[in-house]
Structure formats: structure tokens, C-alpha cells
Amino acid sequence: QVQLAESGGGLVQAGGSLRLSCTVSAVTVSTYTMGWFRQAPGKEREFVGAISWNDGRTSYGDSVKGRFTISKDNVKNTVYLQMNNLKPDDTAVYLCARRQGAALSTLWVLYNYWGQGTQVTVSA
DSSP states (O other), rough: OOEEEEOOOEEEEOOOEEEEEEEEOOOOSSEEEEEEEEEESSSSOOOEEEEEETOOOOEEEETTTTEEEEEEEETTTTTEEEEEEGGGGGGGEEEEEEESSSOOOOOOOOOOEEEOOEEEEOOO
């Protein structure tokens, strides 16, 4: 059973930074994609970014390009989301997810496994 566990959320002032982590357990395949999504109250789940575990290709949502960076540590089976220059609009629950295959899909319905989420709150 694949399990994902996020950590690193919290409260930060606008302009500040946070780094989220997502550790994946029970990895049995080598070709998969890790994605980050976020969901604010009353809003649709939004694609933040994704990384291919095989080759490290990344993709980002338009609202975070240039501010957020996804990276991975193959030894620790962990993916990171470095968030810089945070804005109040970035306030949401951030979730990591995994899907089999190398396509950097932006569609949350294509991801099979999800973490429990971690709250990020950015104050003005």
C-alpha cells in the first residue's frame, strides 16, 4: 500500500518562504510522477506542480511559476516543494499525490495516491 505523508506547512507572512516535504512509502515501481496540488475553501483543487521521478522533469502551474520549485531525493523517497515570495492567495491545504507513469499531468483525477495534506497560511 503506497502511503504519502506531507509536512512543513505553517503560517508565514507575505513575501516569506516555506518548504513542504512529501515522503512516499512502499514504492514498487520506478516510473511515476509526483504532483503537488492545493485547495482553498470553496475553490477547485489547483495544480501546483509535478516532477517525474525518473528524469526529474518538472512542470508548474501558471500562478506559481518562478516562485515555487519542486525537487526530489531518490534515496529518501521524498519530494519537496520550495515556496518563495508567498502571497495571501497561496493560502490553502497543500497535497502531494502520485501517479504511475512519466506524464506530468495537471489533472488531479489522474493521480492514484494522496497524502493527508498540510495547511499553508500566508498573512498579508
